[in-house]
Amino acid sequence: MQRFLYIVNPISGKGRGRKLIPLIEKFLNDNNIAYELKISEYHLHTTEIVKQNIANFDTIICVGGDGTLNEIVNGIPEDAFDHVNLGVLPIGTGNDFVKNIKLHKELLKNLSIFSGLISNKIRSTDVGMIDFKNSRSNKRHSHLFINAAGLGFDAQVGALTKNNKILSGKLAYLFSVMKAMINFDMINGNYSFNGSNITGSKLMLSIGNGISHGGGFYLTPNAKIDDEMLDISIFDAITRRRLLTALPKALINKIETIDEAKLYKTNELEIQLSKPCFMHCDGEIISEDLSEAYVSLYDKKIKIIEEN
Numbered sequence: 642m643q644r645f646l647y648i649v650n651p652i653s654g655k656g657r658g659r660k661l662i663p664l665i666e667k668f669l670n671d672n673n674i675a676y677e678l679k680i681s682e683y684h685l686h687t688t689e690i691v692k693q694n695i696a697n698f699d700t701i702i703c704v705g706g707d708g709t710l711n712e713i714v715n716g717i718p719e720d721a722f723d724h725v726n727l728g729v730l731p732i733g734t735g736n737d738f739v740k741n742i743k744l745h746k747e748l749l750k751n752l753s754i755f756s757g758l759i760s761n762k763i764r765s766t767d768v769g770m771i772d773f774k775n776s777r778s779n780k781r782h783s784h785l786f787i788n789a790a791g792l793g794f795d796a797q798v799g800a801l802t803k804n805n806k807i808l809s810g811k812l813a814y815l816f817s818v819m820k821a822m823i824n825f826d827m828i829n830g831n832y833s834f835n836g837s838n839i840t841g842s843k844l845m846l847s848i849g850n851g852i853s854h855g856g857g858f859y860l861t862p863n864a865k866i867d868d869e870m871l872d873i874s875i876f877d878a879i880t881r882r883r884l885l886t887a888l889p890k891a892l893i894n895k896i897e898t899i900d901e902a903k904l905y906k907t908n909e910l911e912i913q914l915s916k917p918c919f920m921h922c923d924g925e926i927i928s929e930d931l932s933e934a935y936v937s938l939y940d941k942k943i944k945i946i947e948e949n
Contacts, residue, residue, distance in 0.1 A: 645676040646698040648687055648713060650705030654732040658704055661732065661748070665704065668752050681709065691716025700726045702755055706733010707788055711923035714768065714787050714943065722941035726763055728755035729945070734802065734813055735856035735924055738788040741866045742947040760949040765942040766866040769850050771927070773934035776917040785939055786922035789854045789861065792912070792931060793828040793845035796919035797821050798855065800926050813856065818888060827878050830914035834873070834907040844876035844884070848910065848936055859894040863904065869938060870906045877901040910936040
């Protein structure tokens, strides 16, 4: 019998995660589905839950946002990627990853899809990996991402959005953009990919496995989660006034009309920074003083459940 592990972030969606627990449990009990439901209680707890329970389950369902999903992905052992399926019930602030897959807007229909009560399919999707070093240490770290990563202004805005306890979605991101514009620095470094080097002062560098970042900003609109490539958008140095007119174009999927934005595809990227900066993975800040990073595709794929 297939067994499901539901992991709920109770504070996702400004507390919606906690409110949905009784509804989820009623659905699973009424349909005689074998499951356990675990509640994430603190930062990185979700990763711990996955590591401790993965051997006992065939399917993990993420009840949360992109950050919760990122913690699940980073908790799956390498030898489990081939046989564990992953479902995503999007109730977070941004919910960018699910823009790349086919799901219903109705919660109960999504629960039915995950459980196989409605016809579903399994999609093998790419996963990105970042091997990186901070400026204050020689120790190297690694982190996986399933939707997007970024450094510079993008990551600084992500940090501010994460700390916003009132607003959500695009509104939270826009508020953070305005706040970040008061005091932001360009990033400087060398970015090597496809045999070329890009240098100089840049606003930000966004890496996409998926099409959107920050709750619906299409920074890598040509990305596909299963094409074995990563999409990159690099913004040249820009004034505050120009940024105010340019960034909204990403909301309506018109980033390719922004002169300062350059779009590329690659399967690996090397970053060397002359001054440390923020970096995020799926909206979660993994470094506040990044000095260098190597970004590539992970050699395992995630099996995502979506509607047939």
